[in-house]
Amino acid sequence: MTDSNAKDSVGIVKPQSIHFDEALTLRSGKVIEAYDLMIECYGELNDDKSNAILICHALSSDHHAAGFHSTEGVVDKKPGWWDTCIGPGKPIDSNKFFIVSLNNLGGCAGSTGPTSTNPATNKAYGPDFPIVTVRDWVKSQARLADYLGIEQWAAVIGGSLGGMQVLRWAISYPERLRHAVVIAAAPKLSAQNIAFNEVARQSITSDPDFHQGHYYEHNTYPKKGLTLARMIGHITYLSDSSMRDKFGKDSLTEGNFGRDLSTGKLNFGFDVDFQVESYLQYKGESFSSNFDANTYLLITKTLDYFDPAVDYEGDLSKAFLQGKCKFLVVSFSSDWRFPPERSREIVDTLLKAKRQVSYLEIESDGGHDAFLLPVPRYLEGLSSYLSVVANEPVTTEKSSHAS
Amino acid sequence: MTDSNAKDSVGIVKPQSIHFDEALTLRSGKVIEAYDLMIECYGELNDDKSNAILICHALSSDHHAAGFHSTEGVVDKKPGWWDTCIGPGKPIDSNKFFIVSLNNLGGCAGSTGPTSTNPATNKAYGPDFPIVTVRDWVKSQARLADYLGIEQWAAVIGGSLGGMQVLRWAISYPERLRHAVVIAAAPKLSAQNIAFNEVARQSITSDPDFHQGHYYEHNTYPKKGLTLARMIGHITYLSDSSMRDKFGKDSLTEGNFGRDLSTGKLNFGFDVDFQVESYLQYKGESFSSNFDANTYLLITKTLDYFDPAVDYEGDLSKAFLQGKCKFLVVSFSSDWRFPPERSREIVDTLLKAKRQVSYLEIESDGGHDAFLLPVPRYLEGLSSYLSVVANEPVTTEKSSHAS
Numbered sequence: 045m046t047d048s049n050a051k052d053s054v055g056i057v058k059p060q061s062i063h064f065d066e067a068l069t070l071r072s073g074k075v076i077e078a079y080d081l082m083i084e085c086y087g088e089l090n091d092d093k094s095n096a097i098l099i100c101h102a103l104s105s106d107h108h109a110a111g112f113h114s115t116e117g118v119v120d121k122k123p124g125w126w127d128t129c130i131g132p133g134k135p136i137d138s139n140k141f142f143i144v145s146l147n148n149l150g151g152c153a154g155s156t157g158p159t160s161t162n163p164a165t166n167k168a169y170g171p172d173f174p175i176v177t178v179r180d181w182v183k184s185q186a187r188l189a190d191y192l193g194i195e196q197w198a199a200v201i202g203g204s205l206g207g208m209q210v211l212r213w214a215i216s217y218p219e220r221l222r223h224a225v226v227i228a229a230a231p232k233l234s235a236q237n238i239a240f241n242e243v244a245r246q247s248i249t250s251d252p253d254f255h256q257g258h259y260y261e262h263n264t265y266p267k268k269g270l271t272l273a274r275m276i277g278h279i280t281y282l283s284d285s286s287m288r289d290k291f292g293k294d295s296l297t298e299g300n301f302g303r304d305l306s307t308g309k310l311n312f313g314f315d316v317d318f319q320v321e322s323y324l325q326y327k328g329e330s331f332s333s334n335f336d337a338n339t340y341l342l343i344t345k346t347l348d349y350f351d352p353a354v355d356y357e358g359d360l361s362k363a364f365l366q367g368k369c370k371f372l373v374v375s376f377s378s379d380w381r382f383p384p385e386r387s388r389e390i391v392d393t394l395l396k397a398k399r400q401v402s403y404l405e406i407e408s409d410g411g412h413d414a415f416l417l418p419v420p421r422y423l424e425g426l427s428s429y430l431s432v433v434a435n436e437p438v439t440t441e442k443s444s445h446a447s
Numbered sequence: 448m449t450d451s452n453a454k455d456s457v458g459i460v461k462p463q464s465i466h467f468d469e470a471l472t473l474r475s476g477k478v479i480e481a482y483d484l485m486i487e488c489y490g491e492l493n494d495d496k497s498n499a500i501l502i503c504h505a506l507s508s509d510h511h512a513a514g515f516h517s518t519e520g521v522v523d524k525k526p527g528w529w530d531t532c533i534g535p536g537k538p539i540d541s542n543k544f545f546i547v548s549l550n551n552l553g554g555c556a557g558s559t560g561p562t563s564t565n566p567a568t569n570k571a572y573g574p575d576f577p578i579v580t581v582r583d584w585v586k587s588q589a590r591l592a593d594y595l596g597i598e599q600w601a602a603v604i605g606g607s608l609g610g611m612q613v614l615r616w617a618i619s620y621p622e623r624l625r626h627a628v629v630i631a632a633a634p635k636l637s638a639q640n641i642a643f644n645e646v647a648r649q650s651i652t653s654d655p656d657f658h659q660g661h662y663y664e665h666n667t668y669p670k671k672g673l674t675l676a677r678m679i680g681h682i683t684y685l686s687d688s689s690m691r692d693k694f695g696k697d698s699l700t701e702g703n704f705g706r707d708l709s710t711g712k713l714n715f716g717f718d719v720d721f722q723v724e725s726y727l728q729y730k731g732e733s734f735s736s737n738f739d740a741n742t743y744l745l746i747t748k749t750l751d752y753f754d755p756a757v758d759y760e761g762d763l764s765k766a767f768l769q770g771k772c773k774f775l776v777v778s779f780s781s782d783w784r785f786p787p788e789r790s791r792e793i794v795d796t797l798l799k800a801k802r803q804v805s806y807l808e809i810e811s812d813g814g815h816d817a818f819l820l821p822v823p824r825y826l827e828g829l830s831s832y833l834s835v836v837a838n839e840p841v842t843t844e845k846s847s848h849a850s
Contacts, residue, residue: 235690236685320642348721349720
């Protein structure tokens, strides 16, 4: 693992909170009067402000994409969630780009969300925080760009739900990005994706500690429900084969499958028998103590609602006609949450709309989570694409826009 | 749908409960002193008792595999769970075979299980019902065969967990079956399978109405937990594409994806937005009011523990060396719970053990549930295989066995 002194680390980074006073009207019609966005930046903005990259996060991530918040191992044992990709000399190269990462609206890592105080009630928003869509997020990100003085991103990049924000950028703000990098995403959720999200939501809302979302006032949180939700999610992030490698490979030949961790024997009861059970429980529980359940609920709905074709009679190619940027689409062979077919749908639809698109299908056992892993061909492909982006002359005519 | 008067229906059937007085020592070492098995039979046993077929059920099924319990539509709107396959002229032909179906030990449809009275306490077993393995089930099924005077089954047939019982029959009682028909099964669970089972169990046990399994005494049951468990299971029984066909096909082109059932609009709240959500909730809730949660917990463990290679140094081919019957293995292309690869593992291992095996890989969008669906090539294949079984001379030397 890298540390903050490593040559390819952005080192110690300091998040900053930016306040926005202008009311934001959401797609639902509801209005957020004012809000904060928590962001981190890596690298330096060049003079003509043409080297900025926006990183869009996925369901459970935040602004802390790279580097460390502290040199103290205790506080900050792990670097940001995309440290494999972001840093000096890395694919998203902080020597070349000014990289901006944010916690989205509705999040629970410092941006305004369910845990924030609702000015109307002086209590936490809780379940009253309005449902935000990808479109709303991108609107708030465009305001962030205005604030930072960035008229046009060199690239907007994201994986999973992050990739959906990238698609929305290309459609809603075609003049404001030169490249869209859409990784392990889908043009909209499948019925199966929505089904898993619904089960996750039900597991949270049926936890008696959920208190209809007002658990803050009861000094508790739906630990079991959120743990379950995360366990379900986690299964869908991993491939069957990566789970087998992690928990079952030796045992497939030995015939014991990692049975009872100490004795290798079955316990013939309902305690943990298999490593995969304790692993998932551990992952779920540690997540539940660090993430807000209302945010989790909210963002699963953000996923379910994503459908950029909705304003174009369901024809995504018409939506993409808006796009002016170049696209890089990346998928992973063992991703069964958003499998390569879904990425190919995006690619084919972009081609139908006569947009310029490159497509990288990466062999990996890592499942959906592969987009966060150091898969060599993936990192090389991304690196190669973005080094061209870094060196290309900025000829795009910049439109004026209302901030 | 067939009705009880249809020519190809076994008509009205009457389950019977059979009492076994001989104590059954389980694989865990625990002993069940006496027990009942609920069974149903279709067709007539021939004079030399050579035409009997045993049907083994899957996780949530029971003895009621074919026909109707009543002509009253209200009581019995649907026929038995495998009525597509069992009946006069159907693949498992009740004109040719004497077909026996049972509710396994630990079940909740009449056989001794968690809801039965524990003679030691005079209260329901509840969570104290011992964990039963596939091996224990097959042992109890062999005693059932003894009771019925059936020395050798023409075939033992089952899908999913039922197929695992068939494999165990071939290994534990090689002389007692001529054909093993293993449908949509696996040689053991994958880490992903176990992970889904564990999430299902956690959702039940963390429901406050579970009361550590003693919910009967509280006049309640873990409705929400069991509903959730079933929802999770249900997602894994369907293929992504069958869900799309059911809930998303039109909407994929219309761009609304079955949104809000009445208005077609998103509700921007946490009520149901998509048909798949209400479908899963409905399925989960109706299941939870008809199935015992302790049985569900028990049988997911039965699945997790299945591993016939465990006594053979993890080498399944050594286990199969015990087998003397012929095998038919069937898999379905879109089954991602026990995908074709897992069936091919069984086939390849049988070949390694030089057993006689036929393999049928069926194209179907039906997912794991396809084994219950009227997929033409599947029914024809099964029909053709079993018509040969019905006509073959019974030449197998019968061993004597202790009953």
